[in-house]
Amino acid sequence: MAEPIYYVDRSDIREGKLAEVKNGMHDLATFVQAREPQLIAYHFYIDESESTMTTVAVHPDSASMELHMELGGPKFRLFGALIRMRSIDVYGRPSAVVMDQLGQKAEMLGGGIVTLHTLQAGFSRLHPPRNSD
Template identity: 65%
Template sequence: MADPLYYVDRSDLREGRLAEVRSAMRDLAAFVEANEPRLLAYRFFVDEPGATMTLLAVHPDSASLEFHLELGGPRFRAFAELIRMRSIDLYGRPSPAAVARLRQKAEMLGGGTVTVHSPEAGFGRLRPPDQVK
């Protein structure tokens, strides 16, 4: 089994758009939950001042991330007027195609950086739903 990919992105919320961002987050999370059964975790967070949004996702493999980017691409555009992407950090071994798509996403949402962090040591106990016994 491939190692999971841990995805974290951070964005600044545009002034006065917090309510719209929260609505868009709920809509996107519901869509992803209904259409991406392999995704292990998908959570949005907003900091206490309501100025920064963070998304945390755990994909079982690079194919899951690529599927997410393909399926969700049109829906990500809804955030373009609401946020300015600051950064995408990906922990694991994504495919070159996934990294290229992430760079396109970051550019579309404000030009944030994309950084890939290679695993060096550790372990995980996360399992895709179809592998839980």
């Protein structure tokens, strides 16, 4: 069974670009929802000071993340004038292709650091247990 991949990135929102970032987040979420039915979760957050954007995604496997990077690439570029990428944290076992794509994305959006975290222990309940009534 493929291991899910958890993705978290953080970016600084450029001065005066908050409204454009919010519009871009909604556009990107709608775009991804319509084209990537395999994606388990895809969320954008803005902190209380409205200066930091965080993206959280859960992919069922590395192939899902690779597809996401290919489809979303042109959309990600639009954020280049709106944000400065600080970091990308990846939890799981993405392919070398995905890691290369993430490095390119980080560089394109401001040079953030990409960090890979490998699973040591734990479990996921992606499908809740069924009652045996």
